[in-house]
Amino acid sequence: MQALKTEVQQEIDKNAKMAQVMVDKVFSFAELGFHEKETAKYITGILEKNGFKIEHGISGVPTAWWASWGSGKPVIAIGSDVDCIPRASQKPGVAYHDPIVEGAPGHGEGHNAGVPLNVMAALAVKNIMKREKLSGTLILWPGVAEELVATKAYYTRDGYFNEVDMCIFTHVSSNMNVSYGQASGTGLISVEYTFEGESAHSAGSPWRGRSAADAVELMNIGWNYAREHMHPLGRSHSIINYGGDQPNVVPSKASIWYYFREITYPKIMATYERGNEIAEAAAMMTRTKMSKRILGTAWPRHFNKVMAETMYENIKTVGLPQWSEADQTLAKAVQREVNSQRDTSGLKVKLDTIGLPVKNPVSGGSDDIGDISWKVPTITLRFPSNIPGLQGHHWSNAIAMATPIAHKGVVAGAKVEAMTILDFLLKPELVNQSWDYYKNVQTANQTYEPMISESDKPATYLNADIMEEYAPKLKPFYYNEKKYDSYLEQLGIEYPTLRVDKNTSEGM
Numbered sequence: 001m002q003a004l005k006t007e008v009q010q011e012i013d014k015n016a017k018m019a020q021v022m023v024d025k026v027f028s029f030a031e032l033g034f035h036e037k038e039t040a041k042y043i044t045g046i047l048e049k050n051g052f053k054i055e056h057g058i059s060g061v062p063t064a065w066w067a068s069w070g071s072g073k074p075v076i077a078i079g080s081d082v083d084c085i086p087r088a089s090q091k092p093g094v095a096y097h098d099p100i101v102e103g104a105p106g107h108g109e110g111h112n113a114g115v116p117l118n119v120m121a122a123l124a125v126k127n128i129m130k131r132e133k134l135s136g137t138l139i140l141w142p143g144v145a146e147e148l149v150a151t152k153a154y155y156t157r158d159g160y161f162n163e164v165d166m167c168i169f170t171h172v173s174s175n176m177n178v179s180y181g182q183a184s185g186t187g188l189i190s191v192e193y194t195f196e197g198e199s200a201h202s203a204g205s206p207w208r209g210r211s212a213a214d215a216v217e218l219m220n221i222g223w224n225y226a227r228e229h230m231h232p233l234g235r236s237h238s239i240i241n242y243g244g245d246q247p248n249v250v251p252s253k254a255s256i257w258y259y260f261r262e263i264t265y266p267k268i269m270a271t272y273e274r275g276n277e278i279a280e281a282a283a284m285m286t287r288t289k290m291s292k293r294i295l296g297t298a299w300p301r302h303f304n305k306v307m308a309e310t311m312y313e314n315i316k317t318v319g320l321p322q323w324s325e326a327d328q329t330l331a332k333a334v335q336r337e338v339n340s341q342r343d344t345s346g347l348k349v350k351l352d353t354i355g356l357p358v359k360n361p362v363s364g365g366s367d368d369i370g371d372i373s374w375k376v377p378t379i380t381l382r383f384p385s386n387i388p389g390l391q392g393h394h395w396s397n398a399i400a401m402a403t404p405i406a407h408k409g410v411v412a413g414a415k416v417e418a419m420t421i422l423d424f425l426l427k428p429e430l431v432n433q434s435w436d437y438y439k440n441v442q443t444a445n446q447t448y449e450p451m452i453s454e455s456d457k458p459a460t461y462l463n464a465d466i467m468e469e470y471a472p473k474l475k476p477f478y479y480n481e482k483k484y485d486s487y488l489e490q491l492g493i494e495y496p497t498l499r500v501d502k503n504t505s506e507g508m
Contacts, residue, residue: 064141120418149389176412194290212244301483
């Protein structure tokens with residue numbers, strides 16, 4: 001076992017250049033959820049060349065895929081997200097806001113790094129499995145449109161995880177860690193309410209109109225009053241995504257989009273039902289017709305104890321990357337730039353401890369890996385490719401994601417993941433113990449029920465207009481690895497580039 005673990009680490013180190021190219025390439029595509037076309041084409045091309053069988057368009061999502069190699073048990077699914085953030089375009093290695101394309105999407109969450117990490121780990125393990133004739137099946141898959149929490153529940157509903165023994169998920173972070181039990185944060189249901197009324201001339205005959213926009217406003221007012229009385233662990237936010245065409249026409253159609261978040265499935269559904277009641281009331285007050293559509297769901301996350309403890313031993317072996325002076329200089333400059341209140345000390349140099357079950361629930365974000373975590377034993381490896389103390393979903397979170405910081409973090413994370421996969425391939429008892437925890441602890445008092453029905457379909461039309469506008473503008477900036485050693489070189493960026501103090505003409 002130890003010899004094989006040493007071998008995969010050496011193999012990953014040897015292929016570090018491949019990691020850098022993949023990370024930079026996906027960063028340069030900057031594709032929003034449901035439109036990760038170049039990313040899907042690029043990654044599946046690499047996997048196909050390495051013998052993986054690809055099923056494209058899973059669950060009716062054009063950019064989703066299911067890549068498999070090997071045969072027999074255990075079946076280990078390895079996933080990560082691939083989409084980016086609206087208006088987060090940012091030049092890597094530049095410690096202040098400097099978009100590649102003004103207004104364009106960018107990887108302000110760091111989702112360009114996880115799938116490259118998984119590819120690195122899977123290929124290193126695959127070589128050993130092939131040589132040693134080890135039983136097992138490796139599955140790679142992407143979290144499409146995670147920022148909309150819009151696909152993983154469909155993967156589980158449609159049976160893709162029915163024969164899977166366990167899932168290892170990866171997500172960018174500023175340290176290397178793994179946790180088990182109930183995670184902090186929330187689950188959610190994402191719902192669009194649409195109201196339909198009757199148009200009329202706003203000045204000439206307004207009495208003949210029934211305004212759908214009025215219904216949206218009344219619902220929003222009603223929900224905001226209800227939100228005042230939500231438990232602090234709940235969260236809800238919305239955007240009016242369609243409010244009519246022009247002021248002199250009474251809007252016959254309008255829509256508002258909500259995220260309803262809570263820390264348990266029953267509380268999520270209770271919040272959703274309250275939202276439905278207020279929507280129906282708004283429709284009654286305006287004599288409009290209300291319809292609703294679920295755009296995404298995410299169960300609260302629960303991670304597997306046996307898998308987490310197994311992975312954490314490998315985390316301790318690998319440790320954190322060795323950060324250069326340039327890496328730390330960039331990190332501290334970015335922390336100053338965004339006035340970070342949480343961390344101003346640069347990149348982490350000490351490992352986190354293993355994450356324990358949350359005793360006092362903490363509200364926060366959601367991730368639809370929660371649905372998969374309730375389907376099969378699951379863990380999330382958080383790997384150190386970003387800067388601590390940033391606000392998230394922001395251009396500043398893109399700064400590190402095509403720099404040596406991201407490259408080193410991916411290599412370290414790939415080693416941990418590959419070593420953990422070997423543990424489960426070579427010790428079948430660990431797979432059995434993982435399922436014992438899943439059955440007798442995690443699901444002892446809670447059964448997974450999808451929040452989507454059999455008739456619900458992924459909202460693949462979302463983000464289409466944004467990508468139609470920005471994909472042509474981003475294309476000239478796609479990374480050309482055959483011509484440039486790195487994306488920093490292609491963009492002509494000196495690493496790191498700092499804000500110049502006008503008083504001293506020096507970087508600060």
